[in-house]
Amino acid sequence: MHAVVIGAGIAGASVAYFLARAGARVTVVDAGVHAASSVPGALVNPVRGQSGGVDPRALTGMAFTWALLRDLAAAGFAVPHGQVGVLRPVPDDRARARFERNLPSALAHAWLAPGDAPARLSPGWAHVLHLPEGGWVDGPALTRALLAASGARVVRGRALDWSGREVHLSPAQGGLEHLQADAVVFCGGSVGVTWQAQGGRGGAGVHRMGTLLTLERPVTRVPVSFGAYLAPHGSGGVLGATFEAPAGSWAPEALPLGSLAWLLGRGEALSALGGVRVTGRWTGSRLSGLECGAEAGRGWRLTGLGSKGFLLGPLLASELAARVVGEAQA
Ligand SMILES: Cc1cc2nc3c(=O)[nH]c(=O)nc-3n(C[C@H](O)[C@H](O)[C@H](O)COP(=O)(O)OP(=O)(O)OC[C@H]3O[C@@H](n4cnc5c(N)ncnc54)[C@H](O)[C@@H]3O)c2cc1C
Incomplete structure (x- = not known):
């Protein structure tokens, strides 16, 4: 079977990889405009935010x-990464x-006194939760590796419209206007x-912008996160957070001085x-509102990973790829 994947972030690259492993021939179309997956140092962290929420699939996903x-x-x-916890x-007992x-209970963890943390x-911190199975990963390196390992043909361009069987490209890529x-x-x-929403073809979710400063070296070997995070990345460290006000759509990257x-x-x-010297800055927008599955008349979808x-x-992509191949073979 031949599958076309629109988007080459972590979702699209993972779907392409698992489709290819299931025997599909894969073409990936990517506009190259903005990928949240280029985040230089991403946490693999099962305990989220300032309320410590844990997704039901977090342990399996990690x-x-x-x-x-x-x-x-x-x-x-x-791929540069560290499963270093x-x-x-x-800040206090209530938190x-x-x-x-x-x-x-299945999540390995320990509460430490701040002075005992690695x-x-x-x-000013009251307690420290240590999650030994977490860590960090170099986002763009993982995405590139998955794409390369998938062996997919990559077409640079924007998919303007698509059905479950055809994708229309704009501008035409090397004479290619649509893919079957x-x-x-x-x-x-x-x-x-x-x-998609601008084209009147649906599209929902909450968009949130954030920024990472890249650092000449990591401030800490073990990532630390509350409000913002400090972590290593492939060739140094990062200080980052997603902190701009939630929005109804993507907007070009910006870093207001107050946010800095x-x-x-x-x-x-x-x-x-x-x-520690700052070596650069990366700003990106992430989308919340998970959609993973079939979409009436338009094929399949994995968006809103937040x-x-x-x-x-990767976990959701592997499950989706199995469904896509299963249905094509049915
Ligand atoms: C500041 C910040 C920090 C983050 N930190 C973490 C973290 O620590 N840990 C973590 O797990 N996650 C983190 N995230 C979230 C993570 O980056 C995203 O969940 C993830 O990258 C989303 O991947 P995606 O593949 O869905 O989308 P994207 O990576 O945005 O990729 C979408 C791709 O599709 C292309 N595209 C879109 N429409 C079309 C079209 N019509 N035709 C062709 N191409 C198209 C785009 O050009 C883009 O390349 C962070 C996000 C931000 C912004």
Whole structure:
């Protein structure tokens, strides 16, 4: 079978990889306009946000992502990552109680005194939750590796419209105006869903922008996260957060000065930043409102991974790919 995947972020690259492993011939169409998956250092963190929410699939997703990284390495596609744990400092007993209510018993964890945490934290934290099975991954490196390992043909261009069997491209790519397929999977992320909505073809969800500062070296070897996060990445470190106001659509990347001040403040609250040089800045928009499955008359869809793109994206993509192939063969 021939499948066309629209979008080459972590969702699209993972779908392409698992479709190819199931025996499909895959073409990936990517506009190259904005990919949240280019986030330089992403956490693989099962305990989310400031309330400590844990997605029901978080443990399975986390194990799946680490196993995928091992499979890719064995196939010669090494991706910078570290399964080195994640630290979640909390400011007071109430926050700890909130986190504790959400922690599943199957999730390995320990509460530490701040002075015992395997990272030097700024003063003021009451407790630290240690999640030894978490870690970080280089987002663009993982996405590139999945695409390469899939062997998919990659077409640079925008899919203007599509059905479950045909994709129309704009501008025409090397004379190519449309692609025929046995299955079409849309993985367009924040920008793609915005284009869909602008074209009057549906598209819902909440879009949120955030920024990472890349650092010459990691401030901490074990990622630390509360409000913002400090983590290693492929060739240094990051300080980042998703903090702009939620919006109804994607907008071009921007970093208001006040947001920069906020980010630096949150970073200092986690750990002393003095002496570490900033080497760059990355701003991106993520889309919440998970949609994973068939879409009437338009094939399939994996969008709205929110802040869990690397925690849940590969797992959901593998399950979706199995359904796509199963239906094509039925
Ligand atoms: C600041 C920030 C920090 C984050 N930190 C983390 C983290 O620590 N851990 C974590 O797990 N997640 C994190 N995320 C979330 C994660 O980045 C996203 O969930 C994930 O990258 C979304 O992937 P995607 O493939 O759905 O979309 P994207 O990566 O946005 O990819 C969509 C791709 O589709 C293309 N496209 C769209 N429409 C079309 C079309 N019509 N035709 C052709 N191509 C099209 C786009 O050009 C783009 O390349 C963070 C996000 C942000 C913004």
